[in-house]
Amino acid sequence: MAYSDKVLDHYTHPRNVGTLDKSSTDVGTGLVGAPECGDVMRLQIKVNPATQVIEDAKFKTFGCGSAIASSSLATEWIKGKKVAEALAIRNTDIVKELALPPVKIHCSVLAEDAIRAAIGDWKKKHGAEAPVENTAEVKA
């Protein structure tokens, strides 16, 4: 399948690949997977506690070009945004920006999940909205 130029650009020059300190209280980590294709994606954010602004974001994705491009774009978009603004990003925004074909939509879903999971982890560290079930969730 032919990838769009934007996918190729993110795939060959991924932005923000890397790792943040998982144990830091300002860092939220999201690890998500799409069993349909066996992709796995880790996205981390570093949030300024005073301003709630996401100051840094890193990702590491094992998967196809579209999954890598989706997560690369996601980190680019959330950097500099407030947590609440980042939560408003929808997979459809990613689909549009990267011109993903229907069979690759789940890659964009994965990126949206990763943002939400990273923010969820960060919130948990701050005692807000701790999920009641699933106490076995991976923490720092």
Next chain:
Amino acid sequence: MATETHPETATACWSCGQGAESAHFCASCRKVQPAVPMDFFRFFGLERKLNLDLAALEKEFYRLSRKLHPDLYARASSEEQGWSLVKSSQLNDAYRALKDPVARTQYLLELEGVKLEEQSSAATLAARESGAEKKQVVPPELLEEVFELNMQLQELRMGKQMGEEDPEVITGLRAAKSKFEAMLEGITGELKILWNAWDAALDSEERTGVRDRLVALLNRRSYVRNLVRDVNDALEA
């Protein structure tokens, strides 16, 4: 192989009017019957069970291939010609889906209303609605494990790229390959156990339980299958 007769769906033969119709041919006048959509198990006259006799399936496939072959209908009515064409193509799809153990399991789950492709999107929608964190369709421990294995694999692969044929890296890759292949084999073993559980399930409640375990196992399998594929690529690169 099971008989071709399906009393529950029997309708009169379009040609001779006799009632005893099989899925494909009239039992009385032997004429080909209209091609109607039917699931692959029914196409072969099978129950929806996961253990099946592959040799018998193959034999039936060849038997039906011959009997439905469009060449045999060159002088039949245009309806019959059309049905033989459609049925021949249904036959190929059905055989392809049923002969492969994983494809068969996926197909059965589909018939049972499980959309493996959509499970992740569905969970995302639910998370968006509730504002809560998405419930991952695979357990977090598995994701951790797969992520770790991928990291190791990448390191080994990079080592191979840098140091060319570093024997230590090759040994590491081979060890990873055996490990992943053993995992895949283990999953195949678990699949067979679940097949038996499915085939023995007595009521819908029991079947739902087995169905969910099958979904979880196939999800896990797609991760392990990728690991096997990637380690093989790395070794061949």
